Amino acid sequence: MDAQLIVIIAGVILLVAIIGSLLFLKGYSGKFTFDTQNGTRPRASEGEGSTQGVKSNGRFKLLTAGVGAVFAAIIAKLWSMQMVSSDHYDALAEKNQTRTVTTPAPRGRILDRNGVAIVDNRPSLAITAYRDLADDPVTVRHLANVLGMPYMAVLRNIQNNTEGPQSPHTVATDVRRSTVAYIQEHIDLFPGVYIAERTERAYPYGTLACHVVGYTGTVTQEQLDAQKDEKANSGSIVYQHGDIVGQAGVEYYYENLLQGIRGEQTVKVDANGNVTAQAGAVPAEPGSxxxxxxxxxxxxxxxxxxxxxQEIAERTGYPGGAGACVCLDCTNGDVLGMASFPSFDPSVFVGGISSDIWSELNDDKGGRPLVNRVVGGQYMSASTIKPLSSFAGMEYGVYTAETRSDCRGWWTGLGEGSGKWCWLHKGHGVRGLQDGIRDSxxxxxxxxxxxxxYADHDTEGLQEMFRRWGLxxxxxxxxxxxxxGRVPDAEWKESYFKDWSAEERAxxxxxxxxxxxxxxxxxxxPIQMATAYAGIAMNGVEYTPHVLHSVVARDGQGDAYTFEPKKRLTVELKNQDSQMGVVHAGLHSMIYEESPALAEHFKNLPVQVAGKSGTGEKVGEELYGWFIAYAPYDDPKYVVATLLEQGGFGGTCSMPAVRHVLGAIYDCPDSLEYVGGDTSR
Known part of the structure; x- marks a missing residue:
């Protein structure tokens, strides 16, 4: 409105000036002229013809008409701006003086199946300031002293525009309440400094399930660039610089559910873009x-x-190291427990992680604790694959349930020069599939x-059977x-070892x-093998393993969505019952008949168990130990799989972890001491 008034006043002044000029010109045009030779007395002009006076009079009328038209247009435009379009220009003026900035929304919590919070939110106090505070070095230095931070660190945070130029910039998070109280009591000493109430991730159980839940962090430039390619996906969240997003685990996978809807804050700005006041606000909406x-x-x-x-491995002379343990509900694919070792503390990512800690978490010497070995670790399966090999032999007829082998410890089936040891160097004697599984x-x-x-057909039936079970x-x-994972065959070997000779690649x-x-x-x-054993327990039906149970309703009353179990695959065999019977019996007898020492650990459980140990070899490293079991044997519900890198024999190092989980499920801890020495493979 002030700008319009100035235009009107300027127009009036200009109009008066032009009219005055015209009147002045009028005084020197007309029927009288001055006698420059005989004094100043006027004398009459001669007639009304084509004289200089008549021409001036015509030009004056033409000029008057033109000026009148121009000012008519100006007045019309001014009237239009003032009366007709005033609302439009008011809106433009208001828009130039205001900006809309966003406020962060609390993320949804992550609960266990019984509603116990694994990842929660806690209130946090933050110190914020707008970027123009950087022009006040006295206040910045005083603020740095109060916060106990270096002056340059505070200045950089104030100048950092990753949260948006008009948004309040975060100077410090998780500020002590005593510090906040001091600033509030002396607010006149801190002009342009604000206290913001926020939420930060909290972990009531510390590192528990860290590989499942993952961690959060500030959105990366790569993630911002990636979303530009996904703009067509209308359901996706649009991120801004400074947003906190999931970076691993459930936090990452279910980001769309956990991420809330940002709030909006209207602020007034001056000509330089500096915030001068705050106006209305729309509160943020928490995630689910x-x-x-x-x-x-x-x-x-x-x-x-x-x-x-790990303790057993060290006690028996093995270094031990990284490992994985997972428990599934084989009737629906629910992941009831998933542990990976070494673990990490997700709270170190709250408020930003230091480069030193990040390097430590990604260092090979530290075991790379950020890796979830249950889903991402890839290992030799060792003897845990023998039940699937048994299915293959029976399915394709190359090794039936009645076939027998004489194990003397040193196997020479491919010639003496290609001989191989059985793990039991003294030999097992005559064995078939069922007792071959039992004794491995x-x-x-x-x-x-x-x-x-050497079969006439189905020479890769073994690999086909592995794939049939999902490997x-x-x-x-x-x-x-x-x-x-990988199921190697002739085609894979030919391609993978392309630098080898043709004979070597064959x-x-x-x-x-x-x-x-x-x-x-x-x-x-480990998740593949656990799922395969869940399929064996369910006579060929595998469910897709999953960690999402449900999404809680916004009002907290009940669930808005519940995950429906999905069948991953169904294995159909020519003689389903008989083949399953051989494998089930072999796995059951492995627990109770293969080793008396092993059996003692399971006899006090209220249910019968079936399972298999495995011990893998890797060049230059110690033995890798596996143990997988399902229970109850006659009506399977749970599958537990454990792998320990360089831990020794599976029946020694990995069995205790499986037994401990079953003991927790059935409230029946193992009362026996783990003394080691069981070399079950």
Missing amino acids: DIKLTIDVKIQQACEEGLKIS CDAVFYDLGKNFF GSKTGVDLPAEGV WNAGDMTNIAIGQGDILVT
Whole structure:
């Protein structure tokens, strides 16, 4: 409105000036002229013809008409601006003086299946300031002294525009209440400094389930760039610089549920863009709380079990190290517990992680604790794959339930020069598939692999059976960075070792005997093997493992969405019942008949158990120990799988973790001491 008034006044002044000029010109035009020779007395002009006076009079009228038209247009425009379009120009003027900035929204909580908070939110006080405070070095230095921060650090935070130029810039987070109270009591000493109430992630159980829940961090430039390519996806969240987003685990995978809707704050700015006042605000809307399939009790048992296994490994002379433990509900795919070792503290990411800690978390020497080895670790399967090899032999007829092998410790089925040891160097004697699974007799499965290689047909039936049970592909678990594993065959070897000679690249009988016992180039993840054993327990039906149980309703009353279990695959065999019977019996007898020492640990459980140990070899490292079991044997519900890197024999180092988890499930802890010495493979 002030600008319009100035225009009107300027127009009036200009109009008066022009009229005055015209009147002045008028005084020197007309019927009289001055006699410049005989004094100043006027004398009459001669007639009304085409004289200089008449011409001036015509030009004056023309000029008057033009000026009148111009001012008519100016007056019309001024009237239009003042009366007709005033609202429009008022809006433009207001827009130039205001900006809309966003305020962060609390993230949804992450709960276990019973509603116990694994990841919560806690109130946090932050010190904020607008960027123009950087022009006041006295206040900045005083603020730095009060906060106990370096002057340059405070200045950089004030000048940092990642949160937006008109947004209040975060100077410090998690400020002590005593510090906040001092600033509030002396607010006249801190002009332009504000106190903001925010929420930060809190972890009531510390590092519990850290690999499942993941961690959060400031949105990266790569993530901001990636969302530009996804603008067509109308359901996706649009991020801004400074937003806190999920970076791993459930925090990342279910970001769309956990991320809230930002609030809006209207601020007034001056000509330089500096904030001068705050106006109306729309509050932020928190993200949705989600329940996981995780049971805190079982999760704690998985993590404790890994620690027990690590202690046993060290006690028996092995270095131990990284490991994984997972518990599934085989009837629906629920992940009840998932532990990976070493672990990390997700709270170190709150408020930003230092470069030193980040380097430490990604250092090979520290075991790379950010890696979730349950879903991302890829290992030799060792003897845990022998039940699947048994299915293959029976399905394709190369090694039936009636076939027998004579294990003498040193197997020479491919010639003396290609001989292989059974893990029990003194030999098992005559064994078939069922007692071969029980005793983990390598000779039985060497013969099985050899028979596939020299078969007239279905020479890769072994690999086909592995794939039929889901190996070599992702399980589909709803967590990021899942490994695929590998089922090697002739085509893979030809491509993978392309720098080798043709003879070296050719698939051979030794390759087949290796993968039949879970060695060689085969790779699996713990979640793949747990899912496969869940399928064995369910007679061929595998459910997709998942960690999402439900999404809590906004009002906190009940669930707005509940995850529906999904069948991953169904394995159909030619003689389903008989083949399943052989494998089930072999796995059950492995627990109770293979080793008296092993059996004692399971006899006091209220249910019967079936399972398999495995011990893998890797060049230059100690033994890798596996143990997988399901229970109850006659009506399966739970599957527990454990792997310990360089921990020794699976029946020694990994079995205790599995037994500890089953003890937590059935409230029946193992009362026996783990003394080691069981070399079950």
